[in-house]
Amino acid sequence: MIEISKLTKTYEKSSRALKDVSLTIDDGEFVFITGRSGSGKSTLLRILLKEVEPTSGRVVVNDMDLGRMPRRYVPKYRRQLGVVFQDFRLLKDRNVYENVAFAQRVIGVSGRKIRESVPEMLRMVGLSSKYKSFPHQLSGGEQQRVAIARALINRPAILLADEPTGNLDPHNAMEIMGLLEEINRQGTTVVVVTHSSEIVNMMRKRVITIQRGIVVGDEKESGYWYED
Numbered sequence: 001m002i003e004i005s006k007l008t009k010t011y012e013k014s015s016r017a018l019k020d021v022s023l024t025i026d027d028g029e030f031v032f033i034t035g036r037s038g039s040g041k042s043t044l045l046r047i048l049l050k051e052v053e054p055t056s057g058r059v060v061v062n063d064m065d066l067g068r069m070p071r072r073y074v075p076k077y078r079r080q081l082g083v084v085f086q087d088f089r090l091l092k093d094r095n096v097y098e099n100v101a102f103a104q105r106v107i108g109v110s111g112r113k114i115r116e117s118v119p120e121m122l123r124m125v126g127l128s129s130k131y132k133s134f135p136h137q138l139s140g141g142e143q144q145r146v147a148i149a150r151a152l153i154n155r156p157a158i159l160l161a162d163e164p165t166g167n168l169d170p171h172n173a174m175e176i177m178g179l180l181e182e183i184n185r186q187g188t189t190v191v192v193v194t195h196s197s198e199i200v201n202m203m204r205k206r207v208i209t210i211q212r213g214i215v216v217g218d219e220k221e222s223g224y225w226y227e228d
């Protein structure tokens with residue numbers, strides 16, 4: 001569960017990126033956070049990841065108050081969140097299998113467990129046959145599938161996706177959204193930041209709209225889109 005109350009972020013020498021944002025995302029929800037460029041979406045994600053500190057307000061993720069979290073606990077906290085980015089961020093010199101396995105190796109998962117869980121995850125994202133391929137041999141959609149497999153391999157309760165379809169053509173974008181929907185169906189909370197109105201309108205999920213740092217809309221199962 002994500003509980004945000006009265007969250008404000010003002011960057012130095014700049015206007016407010018977020019102003020008095022309060023919202024709750026329950027376990028198992030699928031939520032879009034949308035808004036124009038510069039509205040504050042990435043700032044919100046970065047605060048959730050504890051990469052950016054709020055100016056004021058409270059953020060509690062899975063019962064952990066981020067404002068009270070000791071610095072040494074942050075890496076462990078971040079591992080409880082799966083994160084996917086627009087530009088995939090795969091290791092270019094490792095194949096598909098190794099890209100996914102790496103996320104387990106760094107936290108000391110046993111070789112036996114890795115050999116069991118990576119193929120299972122690659123099956124889930126539909127990439128079993130490409131496990132030996134390198135990122136440059138894959139389409140954008142396939143690369144994003146690898147990134148999703150990597151984000152989920154340690155079974156996080158929450159998946160945060162920052163413009164996950166931003167580099168994909170409409171067909172691949174729809175496939176990735178279908179995969180995120182399936183992941184959500186299996187119990188993971190999914191939070192997708194996007195400014196694609198097509199995707200938001202097609203999916204009919206909860207849509208939180210941010211405009212100049214303020215939440216101006218929060219609609220359940222909606223195709224709501226902000227006015228320019």
Ligand SMILES: Nc1ncnc2c1ncn2[C@@H]1O[C@H](COP(=O)(O)OP(=O)(O)OP(=O)(O)O)[C@@H](O)[C@H]1O
Pocket residue numbers: 011012014015016017035036037038039040041042043044195
């Ligand atoms: N590190 C920073 N230092 C100063 N100002 C920043 C910083 N990061 C973001 N901002 C400002 O905060 C505001 C919100 O930016 P943010 O990146 O959160 O928006 P966004 O909705 O994610 O935009 P986009 O869709 O283009 O990624 C903008 O005015 C931006 O210029």
